[in-house]
Amino acid sequence: MAQDQLPLINGEPVDLSGIINLFDFEKMAEGKMTKMAYEYVASGAADEFTVRWNRQALDTLKLNPNVLNDVSTLDTSVTLFGHKLPYPILVAPTAFHKIMHPEGELATARGASKAEAIYVVSSFTTTPLEEIKKVASEPLWFQLYVRDDKEFTKNLVQKAESIGCRALCITVDTPVGGARNRQARVNFKLPEGVNAPYANGEMIQKMPLTWKEMEWLISFAKVPVLLKGILHPDDAEKAIQIGASGIIVSNHSGRNLDTVPATIEVLPRIVERVNKRIPILMDGGIRRGTDVLKAIALGANAVLVGKPICFGLASGGAEGVTKTLEILRAEFEMAMALTGRSTIASIDKSLIWK
Numbered sequence: 069m070a071q072d073q074l075p076l077i078n079g080e081p082v083d084l085s086g087i088i089n090l091f092d093f094e095k096m097a098e099g100k101m102t103k104m105a106y107e108y109v110a111s112g113a114a115d116e117f118t119v120r121w122n123r124q125a126l127d128t129l130k131l132n133p134n135v136l137n138d139v140s141t142l143d144t145s146v147t148l149f150g151h152k153l154p155y156p157i158l159v160a161p162t163a164f165h166k167i168m169h170p171e172g173e174l175a176t177a178r179g180a181s182k183a184e185a186i187y188v189v190s191s192f193t194t195t196p197l198e199e200i201k202k203v204a205s206e207p208l209w210f211q212l213y214v215r216d217d218k219e220f221t222k223n224l225v226q227k228a229e230s231i232g233c234r235a236l237c238i239t240v241d242t243p244v245g246g247a248r249n250r251q252a253r254v255n256f257k258l259p260e261g262v263n264a265p266y267a268n269g270e271m272i273q274k275m276p277l278t279w280k281e282m283e284w285l286i287s288f289a290k291v292p293v294l295l296k297g298i299l300h301p302d303d304a305e306k307a308i309q310i311g312a313s314g315i316i317v318s319n320h321s322g323r324n325l326d327t328v329p330a331t332i333e334v335l336p337r338i339v340e341r342v343n344k345r346i347p348i349l350m351d352g353g354i355r356r357g358t359d360v361l362k363a364i365a366l367g368a369n370a371v372l373v374g375k376p377i378c379f380g381l382a383s384g385g386a387e388g389v390t391k392t393l394e395i396l397r398a399e400f401e402m403a404m405a406l407t408g409r410s411t412i413a414s415i416d417k418s419l420i421w422k
């Protein structure tokens with residue numbers, strides 16, 4: 069690429085041509101981020117067992133491909149809540165993008181839109197929703213951390229709806245923060261000049277969120293509500309009973325409760341209980357196209373990626389985000405073709421080697 073076409077970070081051109089896979093982005097990002105920001109993004113809770121298990125569980129699942137099916141054209145599209153996505157990968161909500169790149173969430177929104185992906189904006193965005201909306205040409209969803217101030221929460225939901233967010237993901241796995249030892253060691257805090265307008269002046273402290281508050285939220289939400297952070301089949305059932313439109317099987321990338329299982333291990337039980345009544349999304353450790361394929365084979369309708377987006381953003385701003393999604397999308401297409409699957413519907417359990 070010519071020097072004048074390279075993405076800029078802090079006015080400096082950044083060459084992403086050496087980036088071949090998502091792990092390359094992490095290495096590059098580590099070199100560009102402050103230690104505090106890198107530790108914030110890269111770390112998990114306590115001894116980080118769950119962080120490792122998310123990856124190990126995906127790595128050790130083996131594939132069982134078929135040959136000689138016609139894979140000359142692939143249809144990777146899925147429909148979620150009436151909206152057709154060209155491929156089943158969304159940008160997970162992650163907080164504080166301005167500590168990763170000076171353009172923060174604006175770069176993420178531009179990058180995700182260019183890659184035709186839905187961007188789930190975090191409650192702890194460091195850029196106001198209206199500004200993000202202006203640069204996003206693909207749909208936005210909004211992730212909500214419910215605060216004890218009901219008026220504040222309701223206003224925030226209504227703001228997200230009024231700027232056009234198409235769904236709400238209520239994070240239910242963070243009643244308190246986790247034992248984030250690595251963040252504690254670097255004394256993580258937002259740098260001067262960076263703030264989170266919807267954090268209501270606090271980071272995570274105690275959140276009095278119960279099924280009762282969820283029912284209250286669903287009662288006035290005008291867009292589909294998904295519960296993010298479901299790991300127990302009974303909770304998936306309750307989510308359906310109170311009228312949730314979808315769930316996200318997530319262990320918060322191992323950042324909250326260490327030693328919970330990998331999400332790909334949990335997924336089949338939830339899929340069985342939900343029995344196609346509502347869509348199931350999954351996140352946690354998705355780094356390869358084959359990971360996306362495995363999650364869909366085990367019953368997810370779509371997946372989200374968190375850390376890779378942060379590393380793409382830190383490495384190359386909007387271009388880094390786009391490239392992250394494009395690599396994953398291309399690898400997913402290869403994985404489909406190489407396993408003899410030309411549509412999402414044909415990706416079933418028989419793809420997983422037993």
Ligand SMILES: Cc1cc2nc3c(=O)[nH]c(=O)nc-3n(C[C@H](O)[C@H](O)[C@H](O)COP(=O)(O)O)c2cc1C
Binds near residue numbers: 320
């Ligand atoms: C740096 C970082 C910040 C995050 N911030 C939020 C957040 O604000 N709200 C939320 O619901 N989840 C948050 N998450 C969790 C992600 O939405 C997602 O569940 C997780 O990152 C997916 O796993 P992966 O990072 O292995 O892809 C965060 C994750 C990371 C890595």
Ligand SMILES: CC(C)CC(=O)C(=O)O
Binds near residue numbers: 163192245271272323
């Ligand atoms: C402020 C944080 C609790 C945001 C978050 O969800 C995370 O860092 O995982």
